[in-house]
Amino acid sequence: MLGSRTNNFQRAVEQGDVPDAATAARRLGLTRARVSQLLGLCLLAPDIQEEILELEAVDGVEPVAERELREVLREIGWEGQRDVWVSVRASVATERHLGG
Numbered sequence: 001m002l003g004s005r006t007n008n009f010q011r012a013v014e015q016g017d018v019p020d021a022a023t024a025a026r027r028l029g030l031t032r033a034r035v036s037q038l039l040g041l042c043l044l045a046p047d048i049q050e051e052i053l054e055l056e057a058v059d060g061v062e063p064v065a066e067r068e069l070r071e072v073l074r075e076i077g078w079e080g081q082r083d084v085w086v087s088v089r090a091s092v093a094t095e096r097h098l099g100g
Contacts, residue, residue, distance in 0.1 A: 010042050045078035048085050064092050
């Protein structure tokens with residue numbers, strides 16, 4: 001759900017079009033770590049993915065960074081992710097508002 005590029009990575013690996021994420025990274029000119037980070041976003045609860053996609057950048061600053069989502073991804077279950085997402089979203093909003 002989180003953007004076609006991320007879904008294309010996952011689909012290509014799952015369907016055997018590329019043997020692994022490392023190969024996908026080489027073909028796309030990305031690091032293996034970056035591909036793993038992007039694929040991890042597919043594990044977010046669908047409603048969180050949708051909410052992230054609806055957010056808009058302000059003054060060229062993305063509304064939420066992948067790094068900030070790692071805390072949410074530590075939760076395996078979607079209910080736990082939703083609980084953590086609420087606090088991450090509030091923290092990000094506060095930081096952006098305060099210019100931090």
